[in-house]
Amino acid sequence: MVQIPESAVLSPKAVAKTLSIWPDERLQRLLENRLDLHAETFPTWETLAKRFVLAKDALGAIYRADDSVRAIVEVCRLPPSPPTISEVQYRVGGNVDDGLLRDAIERMEELGLGLVVEDRVYIVGDLWRNPYPAGLGPPIVNLLALQTSRELNGILAKLKSAGFTVKSGTKPETISSIKLCLSNSATVLKIVERGPAGTMNLFERLLVEGDPSVRDFSRYFSDDTTSAVRYLAVHGIIGPSGQYSDLLVLPMEIGLAFRGGRPYLQGVVEPPHVATSPVESTKIDSSAASVAEQLVNEVALLLRAIEADRLEPLKSGGIRVKDLRRLAKLIGRTESDTSRLLGVAWFGGLVGRTGDGHLFCPTDLYDSWEHSSASERWAAIVGSWLGSGPEIGLVGVTDAAGKAIPPLVDLDYSGTLELSFRACAERLVEIGPHRMIDRASLDSYLCWRIPLARLLGGEAFLSPSALFYNAAELLGVVADGALSSFGHLALSQEMALAIERISSFLPKPTSSFLLGSDLTAVVDGNLAADIHRFLEQIADLESTGIVSLYRFSEASIRRALDAGHDGEEISKFLETYGTKGLPQTLAYLIKDITRRFGSIRAGEVSSYLNIADPALAAEVLRNKKLARLRLRALGPNVVVSQFDLSAVMDDLRSAGYLPVAESEDGKNLKDIRKKIRTDRNPRRRTVDIPASHAESISEFISHLRLDDPTPFLSAVEKPFSARGLLVRGRRSYSIFDDEDDDDDDDPELMEELERLWKDLDGFEG
Amino acid sequence: MTVGPVIVQSDMTLLLEVDHPEAAAARSAISPFSELEKSPEHVHTYRITPLALWNARASGIDAEGVVKALLQWSKYPVPPSLLLGIEEIISRYGRLRITMDETFGLCLVGSDRAVFEEVLRTKAVIPLLGNRIDEWTVGVRASERGRLKQALIKLGWPAEDEAGYVDGTAHDIVLRTDAFQLRPYQVQAAQAFADVGNGVIVLPCGSGKTLVGVAAMAQAASRTLILVTSAASGHQWRRELIERTYVGEDEIGEYSGQRKEVRPITIATYQILATKRKGVFSHMDLFGAEEWGLIIYDEVHLLPAPVFRMTADIQSRRRLGLTATLIREDNRESDVFTLIGPKRFDMPWREVEDQGWIAPARCVEIRVELTDEERMAYALAEPEQRYRVGSTARSKVAVVESIVRQARAQGEPILVIGSYLDQLEEIAKELDAPLITGSTTGVVRERLYQSFRDGKVELLVVSKVANFSIDLPDASVAIQISGGFGSRQEEAQRLGRILRPKADRRQAHFFTIVSRDTNDQEFARKRQRFLSEQGYAYEIIDAVDINSDGGLFDGDLD
Structure with missing residues (x-):
């Protein structure tokens, strides 16, 4: 824990005063970002200010802050604190556009992370515990305190033998002495220059590459005098980040000294530019619509297969590999694509588990979905996707352990994934449709916007935009790297307009097909739902795509007869909708099967x-x-x-008869499959934010303005937690953790550190 | 929005709408890089396969050309991922080349270091290679050229074979162009082969594949080895050669069970080549007996495994495969591709028929109701005997008699074809017709075929020996009473016996008699699939609907 300099403590009174003169729009944004601030029965400026200063959720809010806001928070912690706006400007890179800086500071304020009071930028108390986003390590005293007395004495001896003045004593005294010695950048440079080959290169990398750490455990304890890592470690220039950690970190003071006293050498306030180029709009929309059409057809196909074949879940969730392969073969897609399509159905709420959990089956929603138009079906899926977030994009992705994330299971994922997904969607909306987006520059932007997104790359299996694109390309929201016009409308929550727009690109449902004498039906486009349903009963789908090919067989005709249709009805259907007539071979097949059908009759009697x-x-x-x-x-x-x-x-x-009961000797029961439906699918979420928040916040602000003493009943039942929001649903599959838990510090050690921290002000910049 | 006749599916199939006004042009554009899979009446299916794409690349069509053709003729937007996939597949071709170096002989040359090194370290490839020559080149054992190509195809890195062919000993073969003209498709097929020197020509039965072979021989102008399925087929080749070229009788040798002549043009049977004596294929030496400039594999879909192996050793010879149905029941189509060569030319059966080069054919399946006694026999038969019991049911005889009676009334020459000898013997006896089976001597067979050609015999009962390569131009009615289970190529070949165009352009009739409610019916459906996909619509009628006094040939059935 770092002690906050007295001058940097934000007074609730000043906060109340400042917030009270904010316009309503800014207050609204603050309270929307920080629902915890208005969980108050008797709201006053004072109570709001106290929550603002003390609220622990500030640490949660910073995970939604972009690089510029984080940089401002970071530089506000450097002495002297609080800095003026000009000092902030210098510390975040110097040549920073005033407007961009002011915008970033406003965003920081609206996240409840700090406040400008009398031209000085304060941050709230909890943020002093925040990690170090500027690529600076922890204070040197923190690092040295983690080492044993023996190790510290070793450092002391090395520094002495190198000709520097250091004193031994108690552990805190030794730490203090080493700190003083290393606080001089000239001293550090001398030590580095005398190191074995590669020492300077390593030191420069730790200084400027944004990551002040190097992972090297074995060398640290080895006697290898040629090791640059070992050399820096035994001289105290880098230290272990934990007692048993193999991560060695360059301390903040050394980093700062070599950056001229400011953490950022280059501007971080300006968001990275996302490179785009215009593309032909019709081509993108046609291509995306074609994908969308294929998507809804394939999802429907999968759902019908799930309904017909009784798909059993594995005990651990998900489905068997052989079932996945079978479904993939059915729709002619790869297993990875099929997984993702199953993910679409699952997170779209179209498939769930039966009450006993023994089977996957379509949900109630599926029935209405199936009978809606292709564009409405697409919109329903996209709406669910936007509501659920990164989940669909995660299915089929290979995780850090090299395993593909399975379909049909609930996923546990970090808030960073959700934030990256949302940020990507927002940026694409800003860019607009029909512009080819350079993914690398988009990833840079997303890393700036959601700094923790960089960890996704560290996991080596996801780029920040991949979460969004994995699904968006599958859903026809994006095609050829550009947002479609209807995709743009959907992301902008203009779903009705999106439906209207995509409809103009989708072929109208057809009501005819070509019947071939090779016992096939060729369907060009989408059949109207009722015709489609009937055709699927009497023929088996052989291949699918823009055109679907169905094959008639003895089994398929018998299936239709089993379902209660008769031969005449089947023939009439085919004659009505089959262009170019009913081929003789097919007519004969139907006649022949009908003739044989029912020559054995079975029934159920008591x-x-x-x-x-x-x-x-x-x-x-x-x-x-x-x-x-x-x-x-x-x-x-x-x-x-x-x-x-x-x-x-x-x-x-x-009735007067003399019957004798006979023992039962077997009966032939007809297997009637009942339609199984479930309403147990908690995954489907809609994209709309509940209106009650906006209304209640507005009401809350009105109360503040009126200084109304009557109790205010918030519509928000429990305080909002960013972490709580980001981790939703039943967790049965873990992607990776949010961040390290750093609450296990030794209290005695922390006390020592707090004392030592006070000396930081005397550091040579 | 484009409105072409081709629908490009994401599974790499192309559906061609036959009735579209631009169908013909689109077909020409897509057929170089896709395989015709089926061609029923309305929509023909082509499939883009890696083999087809590499084949196209070998013929000089690059990825841009393929993509352009798809975009030009597609009815709907083409999935971008498919286009990328095509480019990726095509780009794999040619990164490895097999060349002939004056100093080092046969070499494998790489142009992509990573691919080259990967391939050189593959177990299947190592034993086929010689010494490393330099960074980009490695020697290849001369005898392993074919096997190396097979191995590389399996690895997904097909080699461009630039090592060329030996010319063989020159031998003039001149066509009698004053006496006949090759049909346009025969010219195209022969040219497609001549351009590259290996490959397979696929043309319907009766469309004159032999003449394509003869034309290829004339272009190669070298000593030629022709491999055929039977001695009778060999005689047919001999007749064609004498009739269509200036080659003399003494230039043609027969290498069969009966004779062992090796001459500038030698016709050998697969059977003799595949015959083992004391564990050795003693007749395989024939491949090295002469400096053959061209080897022709007739009915290449029947090529036996030992000949495949031998073919791998003779990759420096020009090789031409001929077939009507590139369907191998042993699924070795890719070996045909690698060792003989890719498909160089094919043409849908119905298209050849529309142009009048083969007779229009009507295919009819007649379903026979078994008697109660036969039904019981079928029901009680062991599973492995059921097909035989069903397909040899006595009830079929009456139907055959009825068809024969009506066909005779029309003056149609008739073939009755079956697979079971006792059934054939019985029918031959009932119909008082000559019977040809495997045990019929070559001389008798030839005499009977000739009598049939001369019109002296109007009805022949034949076993599967007559499935292939028997030219009976006047046969116009075939009655199939039993078949080899679900063999699609056998069904097609049997239809092929009656497809020679008739002088009066009349229709041919193919009747297949099937026992109702038995697995004969199931197998019949499987057998018919190839022809159905070629657009031959099987009409199905019940035996009871056949009027004994006629109507079967003039469409007045109930």
């Missing part, structure tokens, strides 16, 4: 009467006392009933 005398059987059938049994003759000697045996026996006896 009981039967086997009556040797046909005359007696006829009498039983006509007996009015037995009418309720609804007896039916299957032959001259066999009568059946839907009532159970005991009821039949009772009624026969009541």
